[in-house]
Every structure is written in structure tokens, then in C-alpha cells.
Amino acid sequence: MAGMATHVITGAGSGIGAAVARRLHARGDDLVLHARDAGRAKELAAEFPGARTLVGDLSDPDRLSWALSHQTLPDRVDSLLHSAGVVDLGPVGDLTPKTWRHQLNVNLVAPAELTRLLLPQLRAAQGHVVFVNSGAGLSAHA
DSSP: OOOSOEEEEESTTSHHHHHHHHHHHHHTOEEEEEESSHHHHHHHHHHSTTOEEEEOOTTOGGGHHHHHHTSOOOSOOSEEEEOOOOOOOOOGGGOOHHHHHHHHIIIIIHHHHHHHHTHHHHHHHTOEEEEOOOGGGGGOOO
8 A cells, every 4th residue: 555655764774864764664654765885775675564675875966866866766845854974083283174065965965866867846836855863973072
């Protein structure tokens, strides 16, 4: 039986994203789970029977358009839940441009690009885009 709503979720494999995916799956909603690669997509599909997957590497946002163009996107997206994220903690003096770029790509550029690519489906459903963030950053230590 088809669910009430369709949700695209990044970061459904762990943490907050997994908790949200479990709740929506239990409710009977349709899930489209984003995975970084085909192996991870298989794991997510096994964990959430009936869920669809989309594969694309968030650390390489320039290739997301190409990756999604080779996959079947949902007709409508009621919510796009960005819960994937990375953090490389360390003193600013020790962080390289490569480290900064990786964090900015996964946490900022890729979510913006994924949102752009799914705008027609979000608009069709008058859907919502939700950015989920850990509260850990509120009490980061030096």
C-alpha cells in the first residue's frame, strides 16, 4: 500500500536521519533514501523494506546532477530531509583547504544542489525542505 507522503532523506543510515526514517517508515510513508554509493543503497533498502534509494556522493556536489539524471526520481516530494553531515574537528591552524572543502560540500553545497534538483517535485507537492543539524555544535570545545 502506498504511503501518505513521499520523503527524500539524506543520512538515513545513522543518527537523527535513521530515527526519522524509522518513524516515517513505520507510519507507512514512502521513503526515498539517499546513499553515497550502490553498496550503501543496498544496505538501506534492506533496512527499510519498500523504500527506494537514490545514489550520489554528497562530497562531490558537481556530479549530483549527472548521478540523479541516470536514476528514477519520485514524481512528487512532500519533504526533503537533509540530515547527512560531516565534521572534522581540529584547531583552525591544522585544518587544510581540502578539509574545509569536504565539510562545506557535504554540509552546504550538496544539500543546496540536491534541493535545486528536486525543486520540480517539491513544488508539485508543495513540499518542505528541512535541514537537520546536531546540537553538538552548540557546545563545541576549543
